[in-house]
Amino acid sequence: MNMPRFWREISGRYNLIGSRCGNCGEYFFPKRDICPKCHRKSMGKMESVKFSGTGKVISYSIVHDPHPAYSDMRPYVMAIIELDEGPKLTSQIVDCEPEDVHTGMRVKATFRKLAEDGKEGVIFYGYKFKPE
Amino acid sequence: MDAGIVSYGAYIPRYRIKPEEIGKVWGEDGAARGKGLGILAKSIPSPDEDVITISVEAARNALKRSGIDPQEIGAIYTGSESHPYAVKPTSTVVAEAIMAAPDMTAADYEFACKAGTAALQNVLGLVESGMIKYGVAIGADTSQGAPGDPLEYSASAGGAAYLVGKERVIAKINGMYSYTTDTPDFWRREGQPYPSHGGRFTGEPAYFRHVLTAAKKMMEKMGTKPEDYDYVVLHQPNGKFPRRAAKKLGFAPEQLEIGLLTPRIGNTYSGAVPLGLSAVLDISKPGDRILAVSFGSGAGSDAFDITVTDEMEKFERKRAPLVSEMVENEVFIDYAAYVKYRKKIRRKGE
Ligand SMILES: [Zn+2]
Numbered sequence: 425m426n427m428p429r430f431w432r433e434i435s436g437r438y439n440l441i442g443s444r445c446g447n448c449g450e451y452f453f454p455k456r457d458i459c460p461k462c463h464r465k466s467m468g469k470m471e472s473v474k475f476s477g478t479g480k481v482i483s484y485s486i487v488h489d490p491h492p493a494y495s496d497m498r499p500y501v502m503a504i505i506e507l508d509e510g511p512k513l514t515s516q517i518v519d520c521e522p523e524d525v526h527t528g529m530r531v532k533a534t535f536r537k538l539a540e541d542g543k544e545g546v547i548f549y550g551y552k553f554k555p556e
Numbered sequence: 557m558d559a560g561i562v563s564y565g566a567y568i569p570r571y572r573i574k575p576e577e578i579g580k581v582w583g584e585d586g587a588a589r590g591k592g593l594g595i596l597a598k599s600i601p602s603p604d605e606d607v608i609t610i611s612v613e614a615a616r617n618a619l620k621r622s623g624i625d626p627q628e629i630g631a632i633y634t635g636s637e638s639h640p641y642a643v644k645p646t647s648t649v650v651a652e653a654i655m656a657a658p659d660m661t662a663a664d665y666e667f668a669c670k671a672g673t674a675a676l677q678n679v680l681g682l683v684e685s686g687m688i689k690y691g692v693a694i695g696a697d698t699s700q701g702a703p704g705d706p707l708e709y710s711a712s713a714g715g716a717a718y719l720v721g722k723e724r725v726i727a728k729i730n731g732m733y734s735y736t737t738d739t740p741d742f743w744r745r746e747g748q749p750y751p752s753h754g755g756r757f758t759g760e761p762a763y764f765r766h767v768l769t770a771a772k773k774m775m776e777k778m779g780t781k782p783e784d785y786d787y788v789v790l791h792q793p794n795g796k797f798p799r800r801a802a803k804k805l806g807f808a809p810e811q812l813e814i815g816l817l818t819p820r821i822g823n824t825y826s827g828a829v830p831l832g833l834s835a836v837l838d839i840s841k842p843g844d845r846i847l848a849v850s851f852g853s854g855a856g857s858d859a860f861d862i863t864v865t866d867e868m869e870k871f872e873r874k875r876a877p878l879v880s881e882m883v884e885n886e887v888f889i890d891y892a893a894y895v896k897y898r899k900k901i902r903r904k905g906e
Contacts, residue, residue: 497602537603547606
């Protein structure tokens with residue numbers, strides 16, 4: 425993970441801060457400066473919003489062959505989650521067995537360690553999801 | 557004192573290991589060890605959990621119940637002996653993760669198992685003096701015992717956060733008292749992964765002397781007796797010490813049980829008294845009086861005399877999980893998974 429980029433994205437990764445278009449009302453995650461539908465009409469109308477952190481699993485896969493840094497949790501579940509406000513994001517599902525995950529499952533955001541830059545490097549934190 | 561507890565939140569990881577499972581590996585009668593310590597199981601953090609994630613979850617639970625604007629928080633102090641970084645505070649991540657940054661102060665505290673109550677005293681002082689409107693004090697740990705050490709049966713993970721303010725106080729602080737001496741009962745040198753302890757020295761001259769003295773002097777200061785309290789919460793390095801201390805002080809087992817979590821989750825170190833007090837606040841009613849006494853090796857005890865206010869009637873406890881719900885949410889793992897989760901396996905390149 426790239427540290428300056430991660431640092432810029434902290435508000436999104438820690439607190440699920442995204443955007444809402446003031447023109448059409450659509451929600452976006454991560455943050456956007458311009459609405460892809462309204463283009464120029466959305467300029468200056470994009471608002472910062474904190475998502476509720478609840479949503480449902482749209483699709484998922486069980487990872488058996490992860491990057492070595494993630495092998496402690498093998499096998500684990502990566503899922504596409506649709507937030508209740510609409511936007512979709514990808515996240516690991518924790519605190520449940522892979523066989524218990526199903527499409528449509530209600531989930532909520534939790535704060536976890538995402539990665540660390542070796543034994544001496546910085547630790548990255550942010551959202552993962554767990555059963556609601 | 558006008559400053560008091562406005563809200564609180566707890567967090568306990570869901571993984572557990574039983575003493576039988578630990579004993580099996582080291583050729584000891586784990587069940588007997590567990591019985592001797594008064595411990596049925598201890599909590600273990602998931603590989604992606606540490607003191608920072610536990611502190612954030614606990615602080616978020618406290619905020620869910622209070623509904624205050626986090627921008628009004630003027631200080632965050634986190635007490636732990638297992639901060640993930642030796643240099644770089646836990647509290648700054650918590651501040652950002654609860655959206656309290658940047659107009660505020662933050663620092664981490666260390667005092668073995670009483671770092672959390674030390675943080676609470678400091679936040680109470682800042683709020684009482686009017687220097688800040690709200691402050692957050694957290695006690696959390698993911699403590700480790702060396703493989704094969706008796707501490708391995710008890711050292712566990714968990715934490716709780718306290719939001720302190722002067723408005724809508726659910727638990728009033730009637731008084732505080734601390735007792736501090738230089739006692740080498742337990743320590744960890746810089747750069748060492750596991751702590752060392754003075755064996756039998758940890759009991760009488762350390763835990764009992766400090767906890768009993770702090771409790772007695774607190775009651776002397778307040779003019780109270782054990783029967784004036786509905787609940788007592790004592791530091792709980794195992795299930796036995798707090799029971800013996802409570803008995804010596806003249807408390808009945810019923811006054812101690814609610815706040816005694818070690819038998820089910822192990823010793824959460826800096827999280828122990830904060831979690832025990834959270835369990836009591838989860839069920840307490842207006843007018844209930846609580847005596848809480850922490851203990852930190854090295855050594856010292858902080859005592860708090862607390863009364864639950866009428867505000868508790870309106871307090872929305874159910875907005876965050878109760879301690880009892882987190883204690884019940886348990887998944888047992890074996891010793892092999894435990895050493896992997898606690899990163900005790902040395903891998904290639906390490
Ligand atoms: Zn739009």
